[in-house]
Amino acid sequence: MSHTGSSGGQPGPQRTTDRATALIEPTRAYAELVAGNRRFVDGAPRHPNQDAGRRAAVADGQQPFAVIVGCSDSRLAAEIIFDRGLGDLFVVRTAGHTAGPEVLGSVEYAVTVLGTPLVVVLGHDSCGAVQAARESAATGTAPSGHLRAVVDAVLPSLGRAEAEGVDDIDGIVDIHIAQTVETLLAQSPVLAEEVARGRCAVVGVSYRLAAGAVRPVAAVPAGFATSTTPASTDPAAPAIV
Numbered sequence: 001m002s003h004t005g006s007s008g009g010q011p012g013p014q015r016t017t018d019r020a021t022a023l024i025e026p027t028r029a030y031a032e033l034v035a036g037n038r039r040f041v042d043g044a045p046r047h048p049n050q051d052a053g054r055r056a057a058v059a060d061g062q063q064p065f066a067v068i069v070g071c072s073d074s075r076l077a078a079e080i081i082f083d084r085g086l087g088d089l090f091v092v093r094t095a096g097h098t099a100g101p102e103v104l105g106s107v108e109y110a111v112t113v114l115g116t117p118l119v120v121v122l123g124h125d126s127c128g129a130v131q132a133a134r135e136s137a138a139t140g141t142a143p144s145g146h147l148r149a150v151v152d153a154v155l156p157s158l159g160r161a162e163a164e165g166v167d168d169i170d171g172i173v174d175i176h177i178a179q180t181v182e183t184l185l186a187q188s189p190v191l192a193e194e195v196a197r198g199r200c201a202v203v204g205v206s207y208r209l210a211a212g213a214v215r216p217v218a219a220v221p222a223g224f225a226t227s228t229t230p231a232s233t234d235p236a237a238p239a240i241v
């Protein structure tokens, strides 16, 4: 897979998968994101696929190599922090990366129609949506308007954090990222099937606002985003990695 060219044809993800090729495309896609984030962190971005040639090349169709389900936070712009360009990332953003029906449908569109081999849940430290949910739970008051829907979607993660004895905001964020990974797979049998076949992987990463770096928090299949954790034989079993 080559995602670094500024023009020309786009590599297509493998649509048929056997044991020999399982996770090859998801692994390459994740490596591209990690490499781009490293360039961003180092202050040496290449800004690939952002020129007129690329714009023309993708005008008639797209084959993004990763879906980003990210928080809407203005400091979390996916193409910037992963140093990518046009046609590279299929980005779905809500406050607190909540996973409602439209988000699930968007992810399924990318994975099944466009053949995107990787889904990344992108959260971050000091997340305002998580903080709002925490404040709501602490005071017993629900926010007004549709903000309540965001808070309600984050509350299960707060319950899980409490059960695990985690009470610092960034620890709760990590749990919320892992929870979102699990929710995507639990609520989308279509996505779970693609993962089970080895055509797709789902990774949760946490972004540090000051440093600009991402680190893996959860992955399905287990251990996908790391080289030290053995892969689980059960693709439905998320794991903190």
Ligand SMILES: [Zn+2]
Binding pocket: 071, 072, 073, 095, 096, 124, 126, 127, 128, 129, 130
């Ligand atoms: Zn946020």
